[in-house]
Amino acid sequence: MESVGERIVRLKKERKAVILAHNYCLPEVQDIADFVGDSLGLSRKATETDAEVIVFCGVTFMAETAKILNPGKAVLLPDPAAVCAMAQMCTPEQIVAAKAAHPGMEVVGYVNSTAACKAEMDVCCTSSNAVDIVSSLGSEGAIFVPDRNLGTYAARSCPDKDVVVWSGFCPIHQSISVQQVAELKSAHPDAEVLAHPECRTEVLNMADVIGSTEKMLNHCRQSDRDEFIVLTEVGMRHRLEVNCPGKRFYFPESAVCGAMKMATLETVAEVLENMTNGVELPSEMVERARRPVERMIGRS
Numbered sequence: 450m451e452s453v454g455e456r457i458v459r460l461k462k463e464r465k466a467v468i469l470a471h472n473y474c475l476p477e478v479q480d481i482a483d484f485v486g487d488s489l490g491l492s493r494k495a496t497e498t499d500a501e502v503i504v505f506c507g508v509t510f511m512a513e514t515a516k517i518l519n520p521g522k523a524v525l526l527p528d529p530a531a532v533c534a535m536a537q538m539c540t541p542e543q544i545v546a547a548k549a550a551h552p553g554m555e556v557v558g559y560v561n562s563t564a565a566c567k568a569e570m571d572v573c574c575t576s577s578n579a580v581d582i583v584s585s586l587g588s589e590g591a592i593f594v595p596d597r598n599l600g601t602y603a604a605r606s607c608p609d610k611d612v613v614v615w616s617g618f619c620p621i622h623q624s625i626s627v628q629q630v631a632e633l634k635s636a637h638p639d640a641e642v643l644a645h646p647e648c649r650t651e652v653l654n655m656a657d658v659i660g661s662t663e664k665m666l667n668h669c670r671q672s673d674r675d676e677f678i679v680l681t682e683v684g685m686r687h688r689l690e691v692n693c694p695g696k697r698f699y700f701p702e703s704a705v706c707g708a709m710k711m712a713t714l715e716t717v718a719e720v721l722e723n724m725t726n727g728v729e730l731p732s733e734m735v736e737r738a739r740r741p742v743e744r745m746i747g748r749s
């Protein structure tokens with residue numbers, strides 16, 4: 450009898466599909482994906498593929514971003530209930546009101562936001578390039594939405610820019626506490642501490658390296674050290690272990706994003722079989738959102 454993995458391989462060929470998976474996905478989903486990465490890497494991959502169907506293993510804003518970049522392709526989400534909590538902490542109406550309150554400022558929006566919000570932004574960014582994007586703004590200031598921790602980190606890194614920071618946050622990264630980090634450091638005194646900029650400022654202050662999951666991976670690959678305390682979602686452990694054999698990684702084990710675990714082998718096979726859960730966006734929204742997203746990936 451055909452296994453679920455074999456079914457996916459067969460359907461992928463039949464549908465001329467590509468499977469993209471975020472670093473936080475389940476290990477078995479990462480293993481069947483054609484490409485695994487962070488939001489920036491996945492967005493770039495979405496523009497490079499000549500596949501007719503993109504199965505996006507992640508949360509809704511990621512699949513929407515792929516659709517904005519590929520409006521003519523089918524973009525399928527294994528489970529449409531996979532919604533990022535942070536992306537719900539900002540609305541397009543709030544962005545319009547903030548622009549009116551801060552004339553002359555550009556809206557820099559973290560990619561973890563809805564397509565409707567992206568349509569109101571000047572430029573999008575990811576945790577990989579937020580600092581570069583803010584520092585390169587032509588205007589003197591930015592309204593940074595929706596993540597207050599990444600916004601504060603970008604503002605601290607760009608002291609010549611006036612940055613109005615939104616109040617949203619990632620509940621998973623926000624929950625990583627100073628006490629948890631102190632305990633991990635005490636248990637693993639030789640480990641280097643890597644933190645994702647979605648963590649609170651006081652947690653970032655305890656880190657040796659601050660950066661996106663892709664930066665973490667590159668750092669661990671190149672580092673002479675063998676042990677790392679990794680302050681991000683636990684799904685990242687699999688990617689690190691696959692790419693850095695022999696090294697050891699310690700996580701705050703409570704940092705689990707349920708939405709990122711909703712893509713399973715079964716749901717991937719199901720959407721490929723039935724071509725269901727396709728992302729649909731109004732064409733006007735796609736048009737307006739494309740420019741900030743293309744600025745984010747360096748295409749405009």
Ligand code: SF4
Nearest residue numbers: 533534535619621706
């Ligand atoms: S880890 Fe946080 S930012 Fe990432 S999808 Fe989950 S809730 Fe959203």
